[in-house]
Amino acid sequence: MSQAFSYRHLYYFWVVAKAGGVARGAERLGMAVQTVSAQVRELEKSLGHALFKPAGRGLVLTDAGQAALHQAEQIFALGEQLPGVVRDAVSSPRVPLAVGISDGLAKLVVRRLLLPVLDEPHLRLLCHEDEFDDLLGDLALHRLDVVLADRPAPANRNLRLYSHALGSSALAWYAAPALLAAATEGFPRSLAEVPVLLPTGHSAVRPRLDAWFERQGIRPRIVGEFEDSALLATFGAGGLGVFPAAELVDGKLTSRYDVRRVGACDGVDEQFFAIGTEKKVLHPLVQRLLPPAAA
Numbered sequence: 001m002s003q004a005f006s007y008r009h010l011y012y013f014w015v016v017a018k019a020g021g022v023a024r025g026a027e028r029l030g031m032a033v034q035t036v037s038a039q040v041r042e043l044e045k046s047l048g049h050a051l052f053k054p055a056g057r058g059l060v061l062t063d064a065g066q067a068a069l070h071q072a073e074q075i076f077a078l079g080e081q082l083p084g085v086v087r088d089a090v091s092s093p094r095v096p097l098a099v100g101i102s103d104g105l106a107k108l109v110v111r112r113l114l115l116p117v118l119d120e121p122h123l124r125l126l127c128h129e130d131e132f133d134d135l136l137g138d139l140a141l142h143r144l145d146v147v148l149a150d151r152p153a154p155a156n157r158n159l160r161l162y163s164h165a166l167g168s169s170a171l172a173w174y175a176a177p178a179l180l181a182a183a184t185e186g187f188p189r190s191l192a193e194v195p196v197l198l199p200t201g202h203s204a205v206r207p208r209l210d211a212w213f214e215r216q217g218i219r220p221r222i223v224g225e226f227e228d229s230a231l232l233a234t235f236g237a238g239g240l241g242v243f244p245a246a247e248l249v250d251g252k253l254t255s256r257y258d259v260r261r262v263g264a265c266d267g268v269d270e271q272f273f274a275i276g277t278e279k280k281v282l283h284p285l286v287q288r289l290l291p292p293a294a295a
Contacts, residue, residue: 007075009043012036013051014072017065021058043068094124097285100135101127102149104203105272106229108249108256113148113166113272116288123285131202136161139277146286147275151204162279164290166272169248171205171265176239180260183242187263188216195223195241197232208268209244215267233257246270 016025016036026036044051051065061069097117101110110127117123128135128144135147140159147153152163173191175183183194191213198220199206213220223241226232236243237257244265245253254260274289281287 005043005046009039009046010068010072011076012039013043013068014076016040017051017061017069017072093122095120095122095285096124096126097146097283098126098128098144100138100144100147101129102132102135102147102151103129103228104132104199104205105148105150106233106246106249108252109169109229109246109270109272110148112249113274113289117285120285136275139275142277145276145283146289149204149273149275150270152273153275161275161277164274164276164281166274166289166291168269168271169246171209171244171268171270172247172250173242173262173265174236174245174253174257174259175242175262176237176259178239179242180262183262188218191220191242192218193221196220197224197226197236197241197243198222199229199232199244200225200227202227205244205268205270209265212265212268233259244268 012025012029015028016022019025019028022037022040023033026033029036040051047064047068049064050062051068052059053062099114114125117125128138130138132147132149132151135144135149136153136159138144139147139161148166152165153159153161173183173187175194179194183190198209201207224232224235226235232243233245233253234257235241237259242262247264250261274286276283276286281290
């Protein structure tokens with residue numbers, strides 16, 4: 001890319017401005033005063049503005065010069081960091097992993113699914129949470145290495161995506177201490193009386209929960225629906241209502257949110273998938289996420 005000025009000229013200007021004059025700047029540079037002065041004039045010519053103006057026997061910066069000095073300070077401060085950045089890159093190479101996380105997937109579950117790669121000493125993990133369809137688009141454009149979701153990728157001739165099952169977890173109901181007694185008494189019939197929080201219809205598990213209520217003959221008293229699983233757990237922990245969660249993270253859930261298990265949601269599982277653009281996974285860290293047979 002071409003630029004309208006020379007960085008060499010900018011460097012001479014920077015030294016002169018910091019030294020407080022052309023003569024002192026030339027001395028620091030080990031160059032003739034006339035040469036340095038000519039270089040600064042070339043920069044002024046390319047920028048179209050005077051950078052210095054006379055003041056007594058010396059020079060001071062104009063407003064344009066102050067602005068140029070501010071930019072030069074940032075540019076050359078970054079330049080001074082370059083040797084260290086290059087040295088660190090060679091001595092400590094990073095292994096990047098860009099993960100898309102479907103917004104309906106519980107954060108505690110996500111951490112559990114990513115455990116196989118978290119001990120990688122050079123890991124550089126980038127997690128991007130978004131709606132499922134948007135994540136698949138980013139994946140197809142190779143902006144992501146893998147997407148973690150609660151459902152497989154839909155069949156689409158325009159997108160070559162492959163879904164790898166990571167496992168599943170039974171669901172259970174949880175409640176804050178203030179709701180625990182009412183929720184456990186006569187469970188699961190109690191869910192028709194106590195306030196209930198559910199994931200929205202965008203979640204893959206919501207139709208299974210609705211079918212479970214129908215099998216139990218229960219019309220739940222729904223007081224809140226959430227697309228974000230962390231919000232669902234947060235409001236549940238605050239006592240707004242009883243809520244479902246994966247038993248896979250029971251210990252972390254009860255300790256972090258100070259909630260208690262009310263009872264099982266028999267026959268309802270939440271499934272987990274890693275979705276990629278390759279049938280044979282090549283990324284070494286994505287391989288670690290998959291069961292041995294799928295890697």
